[in-house]
Amino acid sequence: MSKQAQFMDVSTYRGALNTSFVHRYTHGEDEWSWDIGMAKAARVFLAALGPVTNQNILDAGVGRARDASEFILAGHRVTGLDIVENSSWPLLRKRWGDRLTLVCSALQDWQPPAGELFDGVLDNGCFHHQHPDEWEAYLSAIRQCTRPGALIGLNVFGVDASNPAPGWREMDNQRQGYFFTEQGVRETFEHFGFTWQDLVVIERQHGEAVYLLALVRT
Template sequence: MRTIDDVMALLDGLFAPEADRWTAQAGDWWDGFYADRTREVPFFVAKPDENLAGYLERGLISPGRALDVGCGPGRNALFLARNGFQVDAVDISATAIRWAAERAEGLDVRFRHGDAFTTEGSYDLVYDSGCFHHLPPHRRIGYLALLDRVLRPGGHFALTCFTADEGTATPDAELYRQSGLSGGVGYSPDDLRWIFQDLTEVELRRMKEESPDSRAFGKSFLWTALFRK
């Protein structure tokens, strides 16, 4: 090994075959995940996250340039576009991007199939609903580098991720020993505050459980967090 990329590739290999969900080859795994649109997957609904809708209603965020990291079928990206944001939305699944583009109905969202962590630009909001908890510990380094690179001073980073109720609470070192994430990493509020300590916490709480007839998506097994740079 001679480079950081070599180290990352070595660590990626410790998570095979689960690495198929987030390495450069992850598109195939997620294409299969999104292939059947009729499956009863909670976040397949065409609704925004309740916390995201709430941030806008309460004036915690305001329209500007937004990046949706791991946008899936685009439900949050489209909500932002409908509310005055200029949106770039990226996902590693071409199937998800096609679905999102079909839902766009002429809205000004620039959907891109690819690796969100190579994104360049300057954004007032970076939003992540369900990507971060699928990353192994060493890939948090690139995630933080993305935020540092693209988030404008005064801009906001908003996140939904697994609590320990839904994801594994296994310590980082043990994840490498067991060679897997058990479907996703579950975090505590203190974990999130430590990881994103270079940002200022605005709000961190459990997501509100929303009823099927609600205009927003909400599941109580998720944390919602809003930070400011």
Template sequence: MDLNDRNIRTVEDVLRLLDGLFAPSADRWTEGGADWWDGFYADRDKPVPFFVAKPDENLVSYVEQGLLPVGGKVLDLGCGPGRNALHLASLGFDVTGVDLSPTAIAWAEERAREAGAENVTFVCGDAFSSPALDGPYDLVYDSGCFHHLPPHRRVSYLALLDRVLAPGGHFALTTFAAGEGGMGSELPDADFYRQGKLDGGLAYTDTELRALFADLTEVDVRRMRDEPATSAAFGESFLWTALFRNR
């Protein structure tokens, strides 16, 4: 959108204008940031903890505790190389993973072929506008996407959940935690627009998460458990984990 034109007619026009206030980078979830993420995923040997093909420890725990019924359709938002999507597929879920980065999607598809997984599909694009994400989904899972959204795109995120999450379905996420031992920026929302960047991601408190997703029923909100390198699961305590159920 040309910011010099008088062409705002809809809420989506306003959201896209606000998108344009942020430079394309890791801070930018939209198509303009795909190149940055492509570069991020290009070197598979980088010492990035979540490059390892391990599922999140909270996701494993939800299934083991019976908090998530096994089976049904899953949408994995910001799936990256597919580590959580492939874990869910191995349990019998029918999984769709979506990510902006073609490089991440190609890596995820390669992993799926190696694993012989047939009940997982990967989509490259913007989750808010992709027609391939038809729903309804019994589980929407987000591991590290939400904290890269600029504040105004929470509107789009909540609208997506409202549109695709099945009645009685579950929504789960991991996101940067504010406070001691946390990670991410704790600036007020307005300051991000003044500086034109998100400082690598937004940190949230548990109270903020509960308020943002107040239309859903809380099942579990806690810090992610640290997992050693030898563990079969990924875990870092600078993240919140949260599980909610649709009413």
């Protein structure tokens, strides 16, 4: 991991994120689309939703819709948000029809259709890239678009042996990533008003690195 991150202002950072993700998708460098740890996180979230089908799920950071497609196959309806649209979206819309709605927007900017509430939300690797000044707006947006008691899964970077201290790290193309301790994950999401349910530690495909999947309720 590189040196401790130094944050730019929100607007500039948003532009850097957009540029980074456009570059990664255009050049086939979106390793998260086939990351085995993130795939496991989606399966854990799906199991935690329980046996009731036809639930309304929000996939924040839908990407190439790997997770969303799995949720649809399990009998659910999905709205997928992402800050950039990638080349797979036209085919995904054709394949899934009205079972999948794809929207190009940041979560904290998005206004869901009037009256639409979600039974569950999965953020599989997006929150830890958000500018710290937008954490509150980002998590408030999740609370505002969900039913009371909805299941929220937030999968974030965890500290590991090579990077034991929590905090920001510089990543590629001016992206930043926050690495959490297990205690820090719980404290963060409880601070922003979520009810704690569980934490699942998931191995990443990079050495000793891990994800921390927080399962919380509104």
